[in-house]
Amino acid sequence: MGKPSDLVQGTLDLLILKTLSLQARHGWAIAKRIQQISSEVLQVQQGSLYPALHRLEQQGWIKAKWAESETGRRAKFYSLTAAGRKQMETETANWNRLSTAIDLVVGEV
């Protein structure tokens, strides 16, 4: 098994969008959430998380707001925009198609 952070190219964006689809979160919480949901398989490195977050924000898929965190410190919370939600749906569909296709090929042998 490779390093847990070896995400398939482009899937980090989908993971972030998915994580944000229920509620707004700050960067650390996003990383934590992905780690938990994937049963510690997916470890998101800061080195890729923050560039990805900022890229998504620049592209208008997500928006950011400074708000008080659970510990009472001000943190930058990201949430999905309407365009981001649509983008998430498209990417989810893409992902499903791709993983089904890969399953078919792998299951064949």
Place this chain on the structure above:
Amino acid sequence: MRWLNRLVMQIRMLLFRRNANVQLNKELHFHLEQQIAENRLAGMNAEEARLATLRAFGNPVLLREQTGATWNWNGLEQFVHDLRIGARTLSRTPGFALIAILITAFGIGASVTLFTVVRGVLLRPLPFSDPDRLVMLYEHSTIAAGAGDFPFNVVAGGVYAAWNKQNTSFTSLALVRSDSGALSAAGGQLPEKLDKANVSWNLFSTLGVRPALGRVFAGGDDNPAANGTVVLSWSLWKRRFGADPTVLNRTIYLDTKPYTVIGVMPAGFEFPDSSTQLWTPVYREFPENVMSALDNHMFRAIGRLKPGVTAAEATANLSVISRQIHDSHLDNPFVTAAANSRALLEHMVGDVKRPLYVLLTATVCLLLIACLNVANLLVARAAARQKELAVRTALGGGRMRLLREHLTESFLLEVVGGGVGLLMAYAAVEWLVHSRPDIARVSSIHIDGVVAAFTVGVVVLCAVFAGMVSAFHADERLVLRALHESSRGYSAGGTRARLRKTLLAMEVGLTVVLLMGASLLLKSYQRLRSTDVGCITDNVLTMRVSLPGARYKTPGPAPANFFETLLQRVRALPGVEAAGLVIGVPGQGYMGDNGFAIAEHPPMPRGKGVYAIYRSADPGYFAAMGIPNLRGRTFADNQKFDQADEVIISDAFAKKFFTGEDPIGKHLRLGGGPKLHVIVGIVGDTRYSIGEAPQPMQYYPLFAGNENFGTLVIRSSRDVTQLALPVQQIIQGLDRDLPVSDVLTMNQLLGKSSVDQSFDAALITGFAVLSLLLATAGLFGVLSYIVAQRSGEIGIRIALGAQREQVLGLMLADGLRPALIGLILGLGASAATTQFIESMLYETRPRDPEAFAAVTALLLASAALACMVPAWRASRLKPMRVLRME
């Protein structure tokens, strides 16, 4: 909606960039705190938790940079950042920056200037409608007996008439004859001699230009019976008539004859020459016999091709017509049998084409040298900063980032240099246009968008070139070696020195080519100026006088009497040693020739004939100009009006047409007519143009009254220019409507006719000197650098007993090697390329060994001088001090 979000984001990122950085810091900080808090919950102590977090977090600087890289405008930010660094590094070494900028400015300024000129003169289409369809037409004359072939002879009036009537290839054919005329004094303004053109009425419609004011000629204006009409140029209208629109229908006096102004041409219309100030109809100006003559070649013809007809087809069409005329006049040897053509643009700028392209090539060489020099300077800087760069690379500085820094620095230098260069070019173009109004199409030379784009292109090319060369070896593989070298430091950073030497050799090679061109042109110019034109040139004043035909009819006594009185009065002036009158002095041009027959010789075969340059002179002209009388005598005093029957021939005439016999006493029939002229004297040869070999000349008595224009020559033993005013007063005293023009000393006149050559030679020499300076400075710089690099090694050599002379020789050899390689390359390149300027040279061979030797000597001397100082300094090194410094 997404585009709106993105737009808001972009604006925010552009305006609140600093804020974004602060927020990113806070965000990352928050992340760290969260992680530390979690680690502590997992049971670590404070220090452990912090360290573990930081370890997991990685390089925070890199993370910030990577995140920043996703932001909008990131490219711009980095660019600004690079610019700031570049400007700061450059301002830390203002001397270097200034030199590099100046070098670049010269290179770019010179090439932009020349490009502007080439574009204006050669590349821009003529300002006529559909100029590609316009051709200049000529007669292709072959005069077998005169052994002359004139592929581009001017056209006879009768031939034009036949072409115009019978051709099937042109929508219209027009006729032009340049001329000069005197505008009479009027309204408090002095009389003035100006260049005009006699044109067929359809010239303007053939060229496809409309008047700015009034109308152009109609068919009815262009015949001997019509009233005098004139069209003015824009500049004459502004200058002489104060741009007064009521000038239309006003009467002006040209050569004392009345003309009605019917139109004004728009600004920028100049045809056939840039000096042409007004136009009159040709069929009204010239007598019918001239306009129908088949052998009196004196006009230029311009045709507009019909759609679908090529110039070659049209020329063939005209040739058929010429052949028919020729065949029905077989007894006249001066009737031409064929036609020829050239594109109008080619006709107008053909003379300046080669010199301009040669100059442009020279400036490109200069620009290359400037680029190489800047590259060389940048390499030297890179060398000085070698350790800094090595350390930065070792610490993980991105390769692209370093390359970009290099490029930005050279980019900054080139942009500033290019800006200064553009200003210089602007000044140079202004100066050129004012100092050389004789250049064809000079008014279309100006800096415009295309030139600006050219400048930008050149700047970018230079920046990339200079930057790439210096960045070329900011190679990661060299990092280790650089660090090693810095720890030992006794031998030179070989790669950089080698690169600089290669650059230098190229620079020297280009310099040699430029020097060769310059020395050839200079030598040729010197030859040209020292040519013996065949007469006295010191303390001789010349001025042109032309008598208006209305008052001084030719042939007739009026002009002869005027000239005789004028000469008598001028000779009586105190200070005048001698004076004479001729229709053209040596160096003033070809003027014209005439066919003749020798009465004592058997008649030429049918259709063959001989001709020679034609001059009219007064009896005192030869003595006044110091033209030696080789045999016989000058004209007798009775040679006036109808009694004039003598002729004087030049030495070349005698040798060519009277081989092995005595010409004196033989008779010439001018133009093959019945009248006999007896040869009374043979005079020395003179050159009609200083670049041309002497041609046979025939002189007829001026007082026969056949000419109403001429050049007055005055010789004095004192400063002859002081006589200009009294002589002009005499002329005004004789006739107040006579303008005097071209008041020049003989030396000025000759200088004027070689102005092209002196101009080209001066410019190329300037470029060559500049590039020699650059190359010398480059040599000096490189050797100084090598000496500095190898000072440790030299110190050890001296300490171990090397003689100072040995060290001197060693360093000299090191510095001179690139110069020698460059010299050999340059001489080779020159040998291959100088033939391209052969047509610009006068009595100088393109591979002139003297010039090669002179350039070699000059270059070696400069190179030795440049290398001497650093080499000498190396030989004086104190070994102890050097070794201690390490």
